[in-house]
Amino acid sequence: MSALRALPRSLTSVFRDAGAAKSLSSLSSKLYFSSASHDKTYLIVNSLGIDRTGIVSDLSKLVTDAGGNVGESQAAKVGNHFSLTMLVSVPSDKSKSLQVSLQNLSGMNTHCIETDGDPNAIKVRPSIAYSGRFVLEGVDDPGLVHKVTSALAKHNLSIDTMETADEIAPHGGTQLFKIDGICTAIAPLPKSFDSDEIREELSELGNSLNCDITLEDNVTKKKRDNWIWTEEAA
Numbered sequence: 001m002s003a004l005r006a007l008p009r010s011l012t013s014v015f016r017d018a019g020a021a022k023s024l025s026s027l028s029s030k031l032y033f034s035s036a037s038h039d040k041t042y043l044i045v046n047s048l049g050i051d052r053t054g055i056v057s058d059l060s061k062l063v064t065d066a067g068g069n070v071g072e073s074q075a076a077k078v079g080n081h082f083s084l085t086m087l088v089s090v091p092s093d094k095s096k097s098l099q100v101s102l103q104n105l106s107g108m109n110t111h112c113i114e115t116d117g118d119p120n121a122i123k124v125r126p127s128i129a130y131s132g133r134f135v136l137e138g139v140d141d142p143g144l145v146h147k148v149t150s151a152l153a154k155h156n157l158s159i160d161t162m163e164t165a166d167e168i169a170p171h172g173g174t175q176l177f178k179i180d181g182i183c184t185a186i187a188p189l190p191k192s193f194d195s196d197e198i199r200e201e202l203s204e205l206g207n208s209l210n211c212d213i214t215l216e217d218n219v220t221k222k223k224r225d226n227w228i229w230t231e232e233a234a
Contacts (some may be wrong), residue, residue: 041095043088049108051082066098129187131218138211140177157183
């Protein structure tokens, strides 16, 4: 997944300064911008470094000192590293100096990307017609993430968030692997969309991989009749 896809579809700023951050990974989502002034530049800031106390405080102070503001953000702890991705707005005349300051922060590897801040471009969130939680649990084996996400992509399901983790089985010391994520489909759904069919395919895939894969509908419109369909003939 790209860095942009890893951002959650809707998330308030998630900051933490302690060493034990909970992984929020997400493996996947879009940023949407409403109105903005012409004198502002929008940056996507991706910063990675060895986890320590005060990373978020240090990064956000640089933004504030430049007269900027942090909008959407995503934080994650991966191994002994801490990653933070932020959408930052900053006065255009301070953009370059802020980027230099962020990239020079000791102990962090930071990249900044200028993104579209057109004040006349009002982009509306697409309507989510389906949302589901998928979980895999089983013996670790190369290619599990690829196989599961490929099965979802075949049905035009996008990954909104995804966490993966290794753990040792309580008995026997076997290395286990877990995937836990949220997938979504944008309206309108094709008439052929059937979450029960997808669930069955994932279950069969799990059997072939010696693991359990489940998909739980995670929408308020759980009944098929209430989902948003295309105008294809029934």
